[in-house]
Amino acid sequence: MSSLHDILSERGLVHDATPGAAERLAAGPIAGYVGFDPTADSLHVGSLVPVMALSWLQRTGGRPIVLLGGGTGMIGDPSGKRSERPVMALEQIDANARALEQQLGRFLRFDGPNAAVMLDNARWLRDLRLMDFLRDTGRHFTVNYMLQKEAVKSRMETGISFTEFSYMLIQAFDFWQLFRTEQCELQLGGSDQWGNITAGIELIARREGRQVHGVVLPLLTTAGGAKFGKSEGGNVWLDAARTNPYEFYQFWLNTDDRDVERFLRFFTFLPLAEIRSAIERHAEDPARREGQRLLAREVTALVHGASAADAAIAASAAIFGGSADDADYAALAGTMPNSTVARAELDAAIPLADVLVRAGLASSKSDARRGIAGRGYSVNESVVSDGTRRLSANDVRQGKYILLRKGKKTYAMLVVDG
């Protein structure tokens, strides 16, 4: 079997690795960890890269450790940030950590021989005593060393608090802790984590005299230069309550041609040969977007399950196949954003603008009116141009549905209540 390093590297997932990492990984399975910040109650597609890496680690016989940053979340990682982060409330951090825990459970196997482990660094960080920390950990680092780190250097102009400056030492402490208690010898992370990871390796070398390793994954950007993981509605989340399977599927389906192959390697477990032949077919007729379809189906099935993926595909076909007006609205409603309108509101002819705001298709009534004036909205697949348009019982289709659309791609189903 190929080593984890070989697999990650042939998939383009290795941005950088510490010297000796490849050799150590070739020598046999390893325990490795990735840290996740509990800044929200769901992961988004950007975090899927390290999640995939952990899953590969497990597939090659290694023991994945998921480290939730319930302790470090109190501080805030300055890496890649231009300004100080607001401090989060403890209850919020804990609630988020629990939500992430549940979500990650879908990507890793938590039983069996090399079961994944999930830990929260709140367990050892929150009760850490300052004097102990300075004596046992702080002593091993010079300020000079810390100032060399990119995360610190880039903030010298605008300023960085001592709190954020110290962050790398805390993360180093985490790695040391996991080395001691879990025999963890590897840390994976985004390439912005390089400085923090090497600090941890340094600490373990000094305190334990042992060589451990770090592999950093590429930070994702799209060919168009845009931030990866954003769509019309903002961030693309893994939680179906935040980004439902239909939107999730659409996000991947809209992938730039130039990104398809890379994303197939990053976000699916498909063998490379299969990916290559899919890309060849794609190149023959890009307009059919076979690559995107494969990518979207695979990732949606991975994150939301096969049946949700099928439903998303069916809904997409109905909507973009040109016959959405005849489609089964109940089925569409099951896979796209819903909002409700009361029967009484329809009888009173509720303004369309109000409903668009409620459905999340407009940020305000003024925004909705401007959008309508610009012919950006449609009701049941017919474009609305009258800013004073109201919805009534006549607009209801198939008993209880009204299909709202913003632009070409953003849909919401309005369900009549009562």
Add this chain to the structure above:
RNA sequence: GGUGGGGUGGCCGAGUGGCUAAUGGCAGCAGACUGUAAAUCUGCCGGGCUCUGCCCUACGUAGGUUCGAAUCCUACCCCCACCA
């Protein structure tokens, strides 16, 4: 603590008494073209309304001068640089 510079809309950045909801760029949304792509072009881009117009909120915070302030004055808060 001292000296100097600075705090403008999601971000960058103009504006230094009325014509400013505030030039320009980025990001975002929509339209045209297309492949639900890319690139390009066009429109929109604080909020509300009884919408060719009207009202509210906004240029660090709080007061003040003025018919009128993002622009002038006072106090305070915060940031940056240098010095102590």
